[in-house]
Amino acid sequence: GGGTLAAVLAGREESGDLLSSRARLPRPFTTALPVPAVARPVSRAGGVDRYEIVQRAADVEILPGLRTQVWGYDGQFPGPTIVGRSGRGTLVTVRNELPVPTSTHLHGGVTPPGSDGYPTDIVVPDGWRQDTHGRSSGSGHGGHGGHGGHGGMKMSADAWTVSEQAKEYDYPLDQQAATLWYHDHRMDFSAPQVWRGLAGFFLVRDDEEQNLPLPEGDRDIPLMICDRAFEEDGSFRYPSLDPSLKGRPGVEEPYMGGVMGDVTLVNGAPWPELEVDAVRYRFRVLNASNARRYRLKLEPGGPLTQVGSDSGLLAGPADLQAVTLAPAERAEIVIDFSRWKPGTAVTLVNTLGKGGMRDVIRFRVARRARDSSHVPARLADIRPLARTDVAATRWFDFRLTSAGGGAKVWTINGYPFSVDRYLASPRLGSVERWRLTSDVHHPVHLHLAHFQVEARNGRPPAAHERGWKDTVDVRPYETVDVLARFHGYRGRYMFHCHNLEHEDMAMMANFRVV
Ligand code: C2O
Numbered sequence: 001g002g003g004t005l006a007a008v009l010a011g012r013e014e015s016g017d018l019l020s021s022r023a024r025l026p027r028p029f030t031t032a033l034p035v036p037a038v039a040r041p042v043s044r045a046g047g048v049d050r051y052e053i054v055q056r057a058a059d060v061e062i063l064p065g066l067r068t069q070v071w072g073y074d075g076q077f078p079g080p081t082i083v084g085r086s087g088r089g090t091l092v093t094v095r096n097e098l099p100v101p102t103s104t105h106l107h108g109g110v111t112p113p114g115s116d117g118y119p120t121d122i123v124v125p126d127g128w129r130q131d132t133h134g135r136s137s138g139s140g141h142g143g144h145g146g147h148g149g150h151g152g153m154k155m156s157a158d159a160w161t162v163s164e165q166a167k168e169y170d171y172p173l174d175q176q177a178a179t180l181w182y183h184d185h186r187m188d189f190s191a192p193q194v195w196r197g198l199a200g201f202f203l204v205r206d207d208e209e210q211n212l213p214l215p216e217g218d219r220d221i222p223l224m225i226c227d228r229a230f231e232e233d234g235s236f237r238y239p240s241l242d243p244s245l246k247g248r249p250g251v252e253e254p255y256m257g258g259v260m261g262d263v264t265l266v267n268g269a270p271w272p273e274l275e276v277d278a279v280r281y282r283f284r285v286l287n288a289s290n291a292r293r294y295r296l297k298l299e300p301g302g303p304l305t306q307v308g309s310d311s312g313l314l315a316g317p318a319d320l321q322a323v324t325l326a327p328a329e330r331a332e333i334v335i336d337f338s339r340w341k342p343g344t345a346v347t348l349v350n351t352l353g354k355g356g357m358r359d360v361i362r363f364r365v366a367r368r369a370r371d372s373s374h375v376p377a378r379l380a381d382i383r384p385l386a387r388t389d390v391a392a393t394r395w396f397d398f399r400l401t402s403a404g405g406g407a408k409v410w411t412i413n414g415y416p417f418s419v420d421r422y423l424a425s426p427r428l429g430s431v432e433r434w435r436l437t438s439d440v441h442h443p444v445h446l447h448l449a450h451f452q453v454e455a456r457n458g459r460p461p462a463a464h465e466r467g468w469k470d471t472v473d474v475r476p477y478e479t480v481d482v483l484a485r486f487h488g489y490r491g492r493y494m495f496h497c498h499n500l501e502h503e504d505m506a507m508m509a510n511f512r513v514v
């Protein structure tokens with residue numbers, strides 16, 4: 001797991017024990033990078049793009065010669081990339097043919113509450129009976145691997161909104177161009193269900209972005225980075241916890257830091273290689289890991305030019321030696337491969353990863369080619385939020401707390417998640433300062449609201465953190481002030497730690513836009 005409790009609290013979760021894998025692993029850089037297929041709408045009538053996606057199990061080859069069963073959108077991992085247009089409605093019908101309930105969240109989406117993928121707003125497969133624990137009715141599938149920090153608590157039947165077999169999600173996309181993603185958000189089971197493959201890209205495009213001379217077409221490539229572990233037969237390995245052991249000391253403790261694997265996947269392929277022309281490329285990098293953080297760097301060196309963050313382009317490019325991504329964060333980076341001679345291998349490494357987890361992806365510079373792209377000094381119009389915009393300041397502390405009987409739980413302001421507790425009620429259209437503090441690394445994500453980082457420990461953020469974001473890495477004992485805009489819709493939304501095991505272990509809370 002991601003280290004013992006003691007190691008996590010000592011800030012050493014990075015070096016925690018990995019899930020050991022007995023599967024035969026490929027040598028790095030021997031698999032070609034796959035690029036997820038772009039989803040085709042079933043209709044574009046009436047100014048709306050309609051998609052139909054089926055969640056199903058499928059056997060795919062991730063490790064050479066072995067079959068891995070994934071739970072994927074359209075049976076694919078990553079799921080198909082949906083390309084939406086700012087201001088144009090997109091309706092996605094998700095049909096659930098998996099053996100478990102699901103809830104689909106568009107991460108970074110400005111989405112009406114009924115389509116936001118609330119954890120108890122679930123789509124159940126044919127024949128599923130939902131009890132008030134949200135657990136399986138004896139099918140034997142439901143309990144697979146959930147950490148269920150909350151699941152042991154009985155929830156009243158009306159806490160659940162249950163759609164039979166399918167649900168239509170409404171994404172109006174009243175938001176600027178950005179690299180979003182969609183993933184599972186089922187109560188208590190987000191971590192194991194995303195681990196099994198329920199994640200995909202959702203790109204929002206707009207005119208401002210498409211008129212920029214950034215690399216485009218097949219030189220604009222999404223990279224979903226995540227770690228996984230495998231059993232000897234090729235199946236995903238995830239700590240499967242027997243619910244009857246819940247609450248016994250030591251059972252969950254090894255995973256307090258979250259679950260980390262020992263294989264790095266990019267777009268679902270282990271340590272892949274991509275042949276590139278000696279020109280500029282735009283990469284939309286997403287950390288889709290449950291718990292692992294990355295500090296990405298090029299070897300043998302050279303700048304990564306960051307042009308976008310979670311929820312949109314930056315005001316201007318930032319030349320960086322390294323890009324750090326906590327779970328769910330995105331960075332759009334441009335790499336100019338013309339600085340290397342054809343034949344050069346350029347490796348993206350994770351300097352936080354030990355051993356084999358240092359390698360991520362290798363680019364093989366193949367040939368010179370024409371390139372009309374460049375990175376302009378001005379990218380997007382971003383109005384910096386100021387202290388004079390702030391209607392309220394709220395404080396949220398992300399911390400391991402002893403709840404009653406001495407068991408440690410991940411909490412926000414001392415509260416584990418409850419469907420009917422609200423920790424904030426911001427007004428529609430207002431800007432609030434949320435002051436986030438933590439004991440260990442917690443990547444904090446707000447649904448609906450995009451925010452700007454105002455300060456880290458009182459200091460202004462670096463250039464690459466000045467754009468619009470929806471997830472911010474709060475580091476051990478740090479105070480991060482974000483200025484969040486609660487725009488779009490009234491209703492119930494949530495914020496939570498995006499370490500998915502922390503999330504499943506109840507580090508979530510509601511806010512209500514009023
Ligand atoms: Cu990407 Cu509430 O999550």
Ligand code: CU
Binds near residue numbers: 443497499502503
């Ligand atoms: Cu956390």
